[in-house]
Amino acid sequence: MTTDQPFRKTFPGVATGKKMFELLNPGADLPIEQRIDGTAYAGAWFEITQADYAFMLDILPPLFMRTGMFGMSEFKAGNVTSVFFGITIHGRRRWFHGFCDMSDRFAPDRMRAAIIAFEWHAFDSMTRAEKLEAIWILTPDDFKGTAEGGDAAASIPHQRDERAIIFDHGEHGTVTRPLDDLTDNEIADLLRPFTKGEQR
Incomplete structure (x- = not known):
């Protein structure tokens, strides 16, 4: 291959x-x-x-x-x-x-x-696709999924084949969002602990 x-x-x-x-x-x-x-x-x-x-x-x-x-x-x-x-x-x-x-x-x-x-x-930059892939890898299994695998994406009927995550959205509380729909600000917030060199 x-x-x-x-x-x-x-x-x-x-x-x-x-x-x-x-x-x-x-x-x-x-x-x-x-x-x-x-x-x-x-x-x-x-x-x-x-x-x-x-x-x-x-x-x-x-x-x-x-x-x-x-x-x-x-x-x-x-x-x-x-x-x-x-x-x-x-x-x-x-x-x-x-x-x-x-x-x-x-x-x-x-x-x-x-x-x-x-x-x-690009010391600290990644493409949007690379950032989304990193978020998917970093998200614990209990907070991500697809309709097929249950969990996060199951509550998004119109996007059931897409990867989705559950995360704390501050004042909006816990939200479920298809990975591809994350905003630039949400991506930055989710990656911030790791770009600062912190480990979960």
Whole structure:
């Protein structure tokens, strides 16, 4: 499988410890076929700590290892495996994880270039789609869903196939909203704890 999915950042800030492992196992709400062939994962990346980078390097003999980059020998699904990067951006060393489709032998290099391009030009910015994906990943399972899976979206009859979340809307109390209908202000509020480097 060679995927044409774009590279996409899936977490704002640095994922540490437990959060990193949660992000290494995403997609439980996606179709089983996409999880089996790896399309649910390919192209996704996020920032990690140096300690977690070193920890993952020690788990198994790497599939490959180059300066500032190594791949896991245990594949996630299909041809997709975890690749870890150590990259210097604006004079500061940082560490990242990405899911690469290894049927494309240039995928790790293209992902590295995509990470550099994104982080070099946009320190704290993500596209709207990336922000929505991050909110979906960060929202606890009890506060998100679709009509098929119950929970949040079940109370929105006209949008029953769409992902929806339940969240505290301040003076309006708890509200249920389709993910794609969130306003820019709501997105900013939901991501604020993480963009400040806080962990839930």
